[in-house]
Amino acid sequence: MRLKIFLRTLPIMLITALLGIGALAAPVGAAGTITQTITPTSGSPAITQVSIAGTGFAPGAYTILFNATVVNSGTIPAGGALNVTFVVPALPKGAYAVTVDDSSADPAVAAGTFTVNQTILTSVANAPIGATVTVNGYGFNPNVAVNVYFGALTTPVAQVTSLENTNGSFSKQFLVPQAPRANYFITATDAFTTPASANILFAVTPRITAISAETGGVGDTVTINGDGFTALGSVSFFFDSDTTTALTTVTANASGIIPATTITIPTAARGVHTIIVRDNTATAISVTRLYTINVSKITVSPTSGQVGTSVTISGNGFNSGGVIDFEFDGAAFTGVTSITAAANGTFTKTAVIIPTTSAGAHTITARVTSDPTVFANATFTVNSRIVITPTTGTAGTTVTITGSGFSPAGVMSFTYDATPLASSPATPTIQANGTFSAQVVIPGAAAATHTIYAVDGMGNVATASFISTITATLTPLTNTLEPGFVGQEITAAGTGFMPNSTVTIRLGNTPMGSVVANATGTFSIKFKIDAIPAGAYVIFISDGTTTKQFDYIMEGNAPAAPTLVTPARDAKAEQPVVFDWNDVSDPSGVTYTLEVALDSSFTKLALKKDGLTSSKYTMTEAEKLETVPKKAPYYWRVIARDGAGNVGAAGSAFTFTVGFSLEDIPMWAWITGGFFVVVIVGGLLYYFTRRRSMY
Incomplete structure (x- = not known):
């Protein structure tokens, strides 16, 4: 079965092999085939890339012709395949043939037609105003002028001459014109009968x-x-x-x-x-x-002050994390430690104490330890200062003055308000560090706050306040338990009053005496208290500028009631009646009031004598009393009053009579007289009775 199949396919395999051998033996000049026409078929020079593909070309060298311009070349590999690209060359506007020429003897193979269009390119797509921009044009009509516009097509920003526009290409520079930020068209238009025009977007960017x-x-x-x-x-x-x-x-x-x-x-x-x-x-x-x-900077706050002033030093613009040291007039700042600057180059150093130094401007420096060339200075002005001890006292007080912040070249002098002061030493030495020490004696002046001025003659002045006090005494002092009395002798004394002034003493508004104070305002005077009513008063001591005052209490104890002597109780007094009573004692002195009345309530006075200074009074002839019977006697009493107006109580009143009255005849006389009256009356009756009987 397999043999049959093989026998059937054998003729086909032989034919195929023969065809292959024939192809290898074919001549080199066989024409190729374009399998892909040029792509794209139109575009702009310098920017458009064209592709060509084909097969059946002779292996070996090839060239691509754009019109008559070689735009690509190389070697075709075995197999005759072609696949290349090229950029459209700079040619005027129009249609151009593209051909492929391989190494064979055959004519070039037409790849197609490419239409060249106009275009422009800029050296940058955006730029700020005033920047130089190059505009390149391609594919325009050749040898004609070209206008380049920015935005509106009104005024050209550049003009290309016909000589500059060769082969439809040109290159021209222009400056970006004034315009807000936006996108604008850059347009190029040539001057040909049928103009070629191209544009490109360009962005204006901000600038400083x-x-x-x-x-x-x-x-x-x-x-x-x-x-x-x-x-x-x-x-x-x-x-x-x-x-x-x-x-x-x-x-x-x-x-x-x-x-x-x-x-x-x-x-x-x-x-x-x-x-x-x-x-x-x-x-x-x-x-x-x-x-x-x-530039590093520091500030000092405050910027001026006296020696010992606490200041704050703040800095900026220093090295991030730099260690900062401090100097005063170029020398290390005593007692001031380093500080590290923050990441932003700042620092703040507090509680920096200004050292003892002379008056004037001084330099505070902050310096980077690792780089001494990085530093900053600030000025602190040292003002003069004095300290006095004590700060209060009377005239004649010795005051010690110590000063700082003065000029070593100066000569110190002192005044008390406007009064020059002698000092010890007479010319205090100002040390190199601006310090000195001296003593002055406070002159007489009003009790108040006064100013001591220290001047070095170099324009440096410092002041301190001295409180001048006045000391005054009153001897003895009185109070409710130990009051004063009329005629009491008082001693007033004082220091620190106005020198050579007249010091007056007043009890209320009543002058009590005056005395002239000496050159240091010291005085002493004695005076006696006038007769005044009991109560509280104020004694004033004044030099016309300063017044001191003291409370004065006049005693309010009434004198005792006088003891009556004569006329004795129920006595018959002889005219002129002599009244006598015992003396009463009182520190303010005593006067007496004698009252003689016809009634025990003393509403019907027969005699009243005020202000008697003696404890005895003899009535005058004009004051002779009328005769009164025993049953209606006279009443008499004495009331004591002291110099302070305190009135004592009246003692028990005595009664007395004056002159003759029937009540003065004794009983035996009345009996004897009655007997004789009876005898006489009886005898007369007998006589007249007998005589009548005789007639």
Whole structure:
């Protein structure tokens, strides 16, 4: 079975083998076949890539001809297959034949026709205003002028002469004109009867046209100008990678130009940084400019003060993480330790004490330890200062003055307000570090706060306040437990009053005396208390400028009631009546009031004598009393009153009578008289009775 099949197929196999041998023996010049026509069939020179494929070509060298221009060449491999590409050459606008010529003697094989169209290319797809852009044109009509337009087809930005447009190709440069950020067509049109025209999109990008400074320090201001931004669009300025917090934002005008914008360099470390100007209409579009912080800065707060002032030193623009040391007038700052700058190049050093030094401007320096060339200075002005001990006292007090911050070349002098002061030593020495020490004696002056001035004659002045006090005493002092009394002698003394002034003493508004103080305001005076009512008073001691006052308490104890002597109780007094009573004692002195009345309530006074200074009073003839009976006697009493007006209580009143009255006849006299009256009356009756009987 298998043999039959083999015998049947054998003739076919032999025929196939013979055909194969015939093909190998075929002549080399056999024509090839294009299996794929050129693709594409139209396009632009320099940018369009064309593909050709075919079979049956003679192995060996080949060339691809575009019109008469070789655009590709190589070797066809065994088998005669062809598969190549080429770029359309620079030729004028038109249709051109494309052929394949292999190594055989046969004519070239036509691959097809390719139509060349005009096109333009730019050296860059986008650029800022003022940038130089090269435009290349291909496939135009040859040897004619070409105009290149930017945007509107009005005024060309470039013109190509006919001599420059050879073979329909040209290359020309132009400057991007003033325009806001946008996409614009660049158009090239030749001057042929039937013009060839081509365009390409071109984007205007923003630019910084000017920057006032590219180096400086933190806090410096930089002015930036720019254009090419979106018309009437928002434009923000940023520093480094922080594009969320704008330094400032402005609005571009209709031409895309931003106004001259000033920004302040934010806090950042020493080194190169980036200023970013962003078109907010298209946030991905921005322009940058490098800015180098190469200036370190420090500030001192406060900027002036006295020796010993605590200051804070703040710095910026230093090396990130740099170690900072401090100097005062070029020397290491005593007692001030180093500090490490933060990542942003800043630091703050507090509690830095200004050392003892002379008056004037001094330099504080912050310097990077690892790089001494990186430093910054600030000026601190040392003001003069004095300290006085004590700060209060009276005239004649010795005060020690110590000073700092003065000029070693100066000569010290002192005044007390406007009064020159003698000092010890007479000419205090100002040390090289601006210090001195001296003593002065406080002169007499009003009790108040006064100013001591220290002047070195070099324009440096310092002041200190001295509180001048007045010391005054009153001896003895009185109070409610130990009050004063009329006639009491008081001593007033004082120091620190106005020199050579008249010091007056007043009890209330009543002058009590005066005395002249000496050159240091010291005085002493004695005076007596006048008769005044009991109560509280104020004694004033004054030199006309300063007044001291003291409370004065006048005693309020009433004197005792006087003890009556004569006329004795129920006595019959002889006219003129002599009244006598015992003396009453009182520190303020005593006067008496004698009252004689017809009633025990003393509402019907027969006699009243006030202000009696003696404990005895004899009535005058004019004051003679009328005779009264015992049943209606006179009443008398005495009331004591002291110099302070304190009135004592009246003691028990005595009664007395004066003159003759029937009540003065004793009983025996009345009996005897009655007897004689009876006898006489009886005798007369007897006589008249007898006589009548006789008649």
